[in-house]
Amino acid sequence: MPSYRAPVDDMKFLITEFLELEKQSDLPQFEEMSPDLVDDILTNAAKFAEEVLQPLNQSGDEEGCHFENGVVRTPKGFKDAYKAYCEAGWNSLGAPQAFGGSGLPIVLTMAIAEMGISANQSFSMYPGLTSAAYSALAATGADWMKQHIVPKMVAGEWCGTMCLTEPHCGTDLRLMKTRAVEQPDGTYRLSGTKIFISGGEHDLTDNIVHMVIAKIPDENGKIYDDLSTVNFFMVPKFLVGEDGKVGARNGVSCGGIEHKMGIKGSATCVLNFDDAIAWRLGPKPEPRKEGQKTSSSAGMKGMFGMMNMARLGVGIQGIAVGEVAYQNGLSYAYERRVGHALTGPKEPDQPADLLIVHPDVRRMLLHCKSFVEGARALAMWSMLNMSIARSNRAEAQEAGLLADLMTPVIKAFFTDMGFDAANMAMQVWGGHGYIRDNGMEQFVRDARINQTYEGANGVQAMDLVGRKLGRKGGAAPMALFNAINGWLEANGGDALAPFVKPVRDGLGTLQQSTMWLAQHGLQNPNDAGAAATDYLRLMGIVVVGWMWARMAKLAQENLTKGTGNKAFYEAKLVAAKYWMERMMPECAMLHQRIQAGSETIMAFA
Amino acid sequence: MPSYRAPVDDMKFLITEFLELEKQSDLPQFEEMSPDLVDDILTNAAKFAEEVLQPLNQSGDEEGCHFENGVVRTPKGFKDAYKAYCEAGWNSLGAPQAFGGSGLPIVLTMAIAEMGISANQSFSMYPGLTSAAYSALAATGADWMKQHIVPKMVAGEWCGTMCLTEPHCGTDLRLMKTRAVEQPDGTYRLSGTKIFISGGEHDLTDNIVHMVIAKIPDENGKIYDDLSTVNFFMVPKFLVGEDGKVGARNGVSCGGIEHKMGIKGSATCVLNFDDAIAWRLGPKPEPRKEGQKTSSSAGMKGMFGMMNMARLGVGIQGIAVGEVAYQNGLSYAYERRVGHALTGPKEPDQPADLLIVHPDVRRMLLHCKSFVEGARALAMWSMLNMSIARSNRAEAQEAGLLADLMTPVIKAFFTDMGFDAANMAMQVWGGHGYIRDNGMEQFVRDARINQTYEGANGVQAMDLVGRKLGRKGGAAPMALFNAINGWLEANGGDALAPFVKPVRDGLGTLQQSTMWLAQHGLQNPNDAGAAATDYLRLMGIVVVGWMWARMAKLAQENLTKGTGNKAFYEAKLVAAKYWMERMMPECAMLHQRIQAGSETIMAFA
Numbered sequence A, B: 001m002p003s004y005r006a007p008v009d010d011m012k013f014l015i016t017e018f019l020e021l022e023k024q025s026d027l028p029q030f031e032e033m034s035p036d037l038v039d040d041i042l043t044n045a046a047k048f049a050e051e052v053l054q055p056l057n058q059s060g061d062e063e064g065c066h067f068e069n070g071v072v073r074t075p076k077g078f079k080d081a082y083k084a085y086c087e088a089g090w091n092s093l094g095a096p097q098a099f100g101g102s103g104l105p106i107v108l109t110m111a112i113a114e115m116g117i118s119a120n121q122s123f124s125m126y127p128g129l130t131s132a133a134y135s136a137l138a139a140t141g142a143d144w145m146k147q148h149i150v151p152k153m154v155a156g157e158w159c160g161t162m163c164l165t166e167p168h169c170g171t172d173l174r175l176m177k178t179r180a181v182e183q184p185d186g187t188y189r190l191s192g193t194k195i196f197i198s199g200g201e202h203d204l205t206d207n208i209v210h211m212v213i214a215k216i217p218d219e220n221g222k223i224y225d226d227l228s229t230v231n232f233f234m235v236p237k238f239l240v241g242e243d244g245k246v247g248a249r250n251g252v253s254c255g256g257i258e259h260k261m262g263i264k265g266s267a268t269c270v271l272n273f274d275d276a277i278a279w280r281l282g283p284k285p286e287p288r289k290e291g292q293k294t295s296s297s298a299g300m301k302g303m304f305g306m307m308n309m310a311r312l313g314v315g316i317q318g319i320a321v322g323e324v325a326y327q328n329g330l331s332y333a334y335e336r337r338v339g340h341a342l343t344g345p346k347e348p349d350q351p352a353d354l355l356i357v358h359p360d361v362r363r364m365l366l367h368c369k370s371f372v373e374g375a376r377a378l379a380m381w382s383m384l385n386m387s388i389a390r391s392n393r394a395e396a397q398e399a400g401l402l403a404d405l406m407t408p409v410i411k412a413f414f415t416d417m418g419f420d421a422a423n424m425a426m427q428v429w430g431g432h433g434y435i436r437d438n439g440m441e442q443f444v445r446d447a448r449i450n451q452t453y454e455g456a457n458g459v460q461a462m463d464l465v466g467r468k469l470g471r472k473g474g475a476a477p478m479a480l481f482n483a484i485n486g487w488l489e490a491n492g493g494d495a496l497a498p499f500v501k502p503v504r505d506g507l508g509t510l511q512q513s514t515m516w517l518a519q520h521g522l523q524n525p526n527d528a529g530a531a532a533t534d535y536l537r538l539m540g541i542v543v544v545g546w547m548w549a550r551m552a553k554l555a556q557e558n559l560t561k562g563t564g565n566k567a568f569y570e571a572k573l574v575a576a577k578y579w580m581e582r583m584m585p586e587c588a589m590l591h592q593r594i595q596a597g598s599e600t601i602m603a604f605a
Helices: A008-018 A035-063 A078-087 A106-119 A121-140 A143-148 A150-155 A299-333 A359-389 A396-428 A430-434 A440-450 A457-468 A471-490 A497-523 A525-561 A566-583 A586-595 A599-603 B008-018 B035-063 B078-087 B106-119 B121-140 B143-148 B150-154 B299-333 B359-389 B396-428 B430-434 B440-450 B457-468 B471-490 B497-523 B525-561 B566-583 B586-595 B599-603
Strands: A066-068 A071-073 A158-163 A179-182 A188-198 A207-215 A230-236 A238-240 A246-249 A252-257 A268-281 B066-068 B071-073 B158-163 B179-182 B188-198 B207-215 B230-236 B238-240 B246-249 B252-257 B268-281
Touching: A008 A035, A008 A106, A008 A359, A008 A525, A035 A078, A035 A106, A035 A121, A035 A440, A066 A252, A071 A252, A078 A121, A106 A121, A106 A299, A106 A359, A121 A143, A121 A150, A121 A158, A121 A188, A121 A207, A121 A230, A121 A268, A121 A299, A143 A150, A150 A158, A158 A188, A158 A299, A179 A207, A179 A268, A188 A207, A188 A230, A207 A268, A207 A299, A230 A238, A230 A299, A268 A299, A299 A359, A299 A396, A299 A440, A359 A396, A359 A525, A359 A566, A359 B457, A359 B525, A359 B599, A396 A430, A396 A440, A396 A457, A396 A471, A396 A525, A430 A440, A440 B440, A457 A471, A457 A525, A457 B359, A471 A497, A471 A525, A497 A525, A497 A566, A497 A586, A525 A566, A525 A586, A525 A599, A525 B359, A566 B599, A586 B586, A599 B359, A599 B566, B008 B035, B008 B106, B008 B359, B008 B525, B035 B078, B035 B106, B035 B121, B035 B440, B066 B252, B071 B252, B078 B121, B106 B121, B106 B299, B106 B359, B121 B143, B121 B150, B121 B158, B121 B188, B121 B207, B121 B230, B121 B268, B121 B299, B143 B150, B150 B158, B158 B188, B158 B299, B179 B207, B179 B268, B188 B207, B188 B230, B207 B268, B207 B299, B230 B238, B230 B299, B299 B359, B299 B396, B299 B440, B359 B396, B359 B525, B359 B566, B396 B430, B396 B440, B396 B457, B396 B471, B396 B525, B430 B440, B457 B471, B457 B525, B471 B497, B471 B525, B497 B525, B497 B566, B497 B586, B525 B566, B525 B586, B525 B599
Parallel strands: A158 A207, B158 B207
Antiparallel strands: A066 A071, A179 A188, A188 A268, A207 A230, A230 A268, A238 A246, A252 A268, B066 B071, B179 B188, B188 B268, B207 B230, B230 B268, B238 B246, B252 B268
């Protein structure tokens, strides 16, 4: 049975040293943050994840969710754990104090989210989506919703969902059929079928607040195959009056749950909206008229805010499952005895040495560590940028661009790497990894969805290449290249050279690839499409490489000064070297692939 | 629900054109082979796989095997399908005619095996292991076994297993505890526990013949933690007399079946041997004496023969699951509509274009095709070498070396790539790929075991680097390099240059890496261990690249002459180009990784 120890030390290192917490007190939500507070919160969250959530992970997978007569029952123990989770305040950490939250910055709430996911990805999806939903509702909802609904969600009394996908379309939301018709009282009647709705129905809370996109028909009742009439709605399972009073059951019901490869404790629902009462969020749209040209939709904006949060959260899922799989691969390697070290027995008194003596096993485990810790640093850096973007600092705009640029990288690169890490850790277990009782294969099955949902990784790559790179004249990649270059120039010296040089080379390659894309992608968009996945990976490898170089610097400084935990910093240097030696060489290859263009791929019949 | 169409055209192309069937009639088992016979057999096997085996794949996964009171029941339909399989003669195709088989060469029997695996990997493991078992028994058994037992197995009336792994050891068989004690009548009494025994117990046949390795204790009843006393035994579930009469139940029972990530229709059994009557196979060993030095064991040899066949078979599983997943990814891409082509709508009358218009989707599918067909060519080439090795040709010895060298590459590289292909095909399905009903995720779960069993892929890499490279002064890699070089020198010309050049570069890199390993691996074995996985992949990419260059040449010739199916050869050229443009660039990166050595990896604590 797998176990989990939250990486509190690494998170503390990242927040206090790597992000230099003490220098950030001018940022929103950072006023009260201190190393002690960070320590305290992380330690308590770790305890909860390890002791309450993790023990339900394997049983939740084995049992799955139950569906009967429209009612969904979560696996045994989930309901009590959810209650304890909310009571301990984990659900409300990041919410503004005005809504009953603790107002903590995202670098801290995401660290805690990571722990929850490592311990139990399925469970963590219920509060995870709820917090994305309450954030969206707080940003776009009417005052009475902020007064009566958001606080309930912040407290965890009610859960939230996000409803986008329909049976015939997920990526291509233009084809959505769900419609919302305005009523004289200003509400809407919403009808249609949404699928793959995580937590669409369950027994954790009395009410569920669905955040839904739907199209408003034109004057003739017609809907269009484009995004022009898409709007963002709130549809509670039980109606809520403007006075906060909970009323009758709304016209939304669960038509069934999916049987999936993994995340079986998370109820993935078909939701049927049948004249459900819906409240439009955001500004009132101009009704579209027959024959009118397509106009852009304001309604997608609210959902995009939610989606960006969710994408970041999925990237964290990539790290989180990688982390817990790695831990359990490592502990098996220190338990199982197989053969002898290639240089002669390490323990001659034993019939065989531990698995950990074998270079190939070490390679797989170090790969996991190097990914998990490097990715965590990048996620943290990106989330600090999100806070800076909301501050009054001069670099606020640049920070926003960087965070925006990193979102598809974090989502796609981290979930690809997280899936690989889960597979490598399972591979360390040999045939025993394939046996369900041992719990390793669950990590692989759970991690697999992360590459697909919230925009499949290929869609993320197209978002990066097709939207994020070129926006504002390429300001975002420019800001990134400048930031890395600035750091490289400021950090010469022999000791850091093994880290600075590969990152400099990688950055050069990334810039060349970016140039190639700029030149060819406009001439032939298929060249951009064919290159997108490799380009995203290239950017991920280079930026994580930069994170490792920065962490290596801190490690060297601490080791020189003799401060802190020596073993911790030494291990950081080893993992940093791994990334330089074994991941950075991919850059040149990816650049070659990118330059191959689209001719062959488009010739494929 | 997935479907399957056996790639008969590709297999015919490979056997008749690529392997030049007409020039091979001097080889053992090739005398009767003709294009017509090949066509006939492949067509009929395809029909059986598509119509009988494939429809049971998903239901078999859903239902799994049942265990009750020591009895194992296979999923619904398996028993009838197995009966039909044997009656149609598919089980006996490769067996010598003396045993009731058809005596067909392995290039043909493995093609048919591939179809069975694509259609139903779990089902195919029962006859697959049976044929490995009857081959081993025919090679090592006594005359009465060849007379009474092998024919029953060839006919499929009885199944066979291979029993190696024990609870505490799989890779490190030195630690085996199962013991066999000689009896006055020359038989042995065998006791111990074997785990992960595929088809160890089931309801397909009346009898099961277990091929078991166990240790013969020394005069004091002691067994040693080495391979010196390991012997190879036959242990039938129901005893068989030397007259062929079936007697009482033997002392072997099934203690349970494993609940696994995939291949759920294949019963993975715990087998308890409790004073089971066992027949030693092969020459009688010298009994080991207390205090004696370790001597090598003859008993492993028989099992190694079986293991090599099984490893080849697992490599074919990599291809097979890749193929069927690819087919179903492709068909979805021609069904599902998402967005518009980047260069403007392909079907302006439709609300959206087909998924296949998108470069990134095409990239994933072409990757699968390029792997599957390239790997199939390499497998076929290697199996032809196995036949040549058994012939009187001058190049027999060299062919044997090449086939031996390719075994770990086929096992590990093909199963890694097959797993990736299954994942890519599933990714094409977006979120729908994660839903069990759609059958795509089963391919991923089934394909995952192939990387692990019959020697985890890391063990294969160590076998390649630690054993196969250096044997006979490096004769095997030398033979490979010469063969590729010879072909490259004989095939210049502008038309082939896009294929010849990358293979020449790749070969150069492979030779450099081989040299590096020779120099560093002896000085520091950990350098070899740290490089092994990357080296195996490098060799796989280069050799498959060579196969693609050779197929490209045939395609170009046919297209120039206007012979054969134009679309087929054009598609071959596209897939060949894909390999050159997107896989061959990995070579330089892998070489860089190899040269990184083991220092960082061994520093990992």
